[in-house]
Amino acid sequence: MQIIDLSHPICNDMPVYPGTESPIIKQETSLEKDGFIEKTIHMSSHTGTHIDSPAHIIKAGKSLDSFDVKYFAGRGAVLNFCEINGSIININDLLPFEEIIASVEFLLINIGWSRFWGKKQYFINYPVLSIKSVEWITTNFKLKGLGIDAISVDRENSSIFPVHRTILKKEIIVIENLANLEQLGTATFLFSCFPLKIENADGSPIRAVAFLD
Helix, strand or coil: CCEEECCCCCCCCCCCCCCCCEEEECCCCCCHHCCCCCEEEEEECCCCCCCCCHHHCCCCCCCCCCCCCCHHHEEEEEEEEECCCCCEHHHHHHHHHHHHCCCEEEEEEEEEEEECCCCCHHHHHEEEEEEHHHHHHHHCCCCEEEEEEECCCCCCCCCCCHHHHHHHHCCCEECCCCCCCHHHCCEEEEEEHHHHHHHHCCCCECCCEEEEC
């Protein structure tokens, strides 16, 4: 079995969603003085590779700690749209993968944007799923989660977050800032995205991992 890390590292001055406070990781003790090392970590619940719960966007939506732990693991597949012509992924782009989507619980969209991690390009002009394609996915398939290797599933200038709302209202979690999707090929795999068990969590950083058979 091969295990692929699909997560970006968390550190000071890392890329964050515009307007979000950067994480602060501070060493509080030392081996020399205290005999042990301990750090304080201050960060948003949507830092780095993370998942969004319905509570993030939907009024009275379900928080992450309300989901059974088994919800955060299952069969996954990657759809490759790195060479897509345009900035919108439409239903016609997805139709050739209908059988694959039907066979998994986690659908990961590879647009190749993780290669821009740490650069200005990461935050602009990334392809997104159209609302009609998201409605088609969430209506016709039983998914636990939908993920992408970009800062958001919505446009960078969105203020109403229609893609988030369409996905989260079906109690499907959103996974953002994925990495290394190009390493996964076309076969399905076991995917896990376990969140921290935070009370009333609207989101949580995760260590997203793929287990290749």
